[in-house]
Amino acid sequence: MNIFDPNIIERGASPRSRESLQMAAKYIIGALGASIGIAYISDVLIADKKIFGGTTPHTVAEKEWWEATDKKFQAWPRTAGPPVVMNPISRQNFIVKSAES
Template sequence: MLFGVVMKSFELVVELKNNGPRVGKVAQPIYVLNAESKVEAFLFSSSISFFRSIDLKLQSAVMSGKYIVSAILGSFGIAWVFDYYVSEKKIFGGSTPGTITNKEWEEETDKKFQAWPRTAGPPVVMNPISRQNFIVKSRSE
């Protein structure tokens, strides 16, 4: 029966993958005590497992990124297919308005919007107190 766990950190030389030996607080001995406070087991918890967990997290981030990107692209593809069949093929019925398909209507609309600048009366200045507008005359006249 396990009673408790005592942890103390100490310095240890550990051979890391590509960086060579390093000294530092990289490991912790864990003493597992029984009911009589005698050491029943000695476990070794290293921060190398921390580095491995970071590596696993990066791998899972790459894998999850793969799934996220593919899901986004798939959703855009599905949206395009639905848009095409609903608006172009009109699977729910309906028709395209004549104002869209009629070339004469399109030309008249273009003429209307090309009529800028619009002609109006002479420029005016408003007197905010009396709320009267006064025609502004240019100095050259």
């Protein structure tokens, strides 16, 4: 039985069962929204507000550190094959071509 079918009453289902299905859908959607809200608030309190203490490491907070680390990773020599980017997801390409070719 499809709760979104507008012809549910014509197929022999009582109007009462249709109302109960709509009520069930309302509670399920409400509970899903509430659980997402609780998860978001918990994430903000724990990760951003640091209610259990702690600090954000400077390696995560400082852009200069990230750029220096990325530069170091890109400078590592490759011995097995053509040079590849160490973090291909951020580059959106997988093989680095030299400027000479």
